[in-house]
């Protein structure tokens with residue numbers, strides 16, 4: 001059931017209440033050891049990232065500045081159980097504009113990786129990964145579309161080396177992750 005803006009706002013306010021037991025003081029150090037997230041402690045909350053973020057412009061909830069603050073405060077469980085971390089489009093505008101070189105998009109990626117390691121992956125990502133494994137492409141391209149390409153005189157799409165794709169999934173451990181997510 002869809003909720004109106006006022007109700008959504010109240011829920012968010014409740015969700016934002018922080019108890020001492022929500023805080024993991026080591027979390028910011030854990031994150032800062034991950035590649036691309038080393039500068040998380042340098043954020044001084046100027047808000048430039050949020051002001052320039054194209055997703056924040058159209059979302060009532062997505063605020064990169066707030067995500068970084070939550071990391072700094074150690075709100076690990078609130079972050080890793082929050083669908084909002086999947087909204088970032090990885091456009092890197094925040095990375096270009098942050099005066100502290102915080103690397104927000106990389107920190108969001110680190111949060112997503114931790115969430116997946118914890119056994120949760122949004123269905124759409126599971127599907128994309130399965131498609132890559134099956135075809136080498138993120139989307140299954142229909143026969144009709146392929147025929148249209150042919151009719152337009154376009155060359156056939158290159159065939160992926162599925163053996164190499166499968167090997168890549170295995171050596172990176174992603175096959176196991178995907179298997180775990182399917183169960």
Ligand code: SF4
Nearest residue numbers: 043045046047049098
């Ligand atoms: S632009 Fe950089 S320093 Fe400013 S709030 Fe965003 S992450 Fe923090």
Ligand code: SF4
Nearest residue numbers: 053088089091092094
């Ligand atoms: S990379 Fe993500 S957080 Fe940064 S500006 Fe783009 S959508 Fe916003």
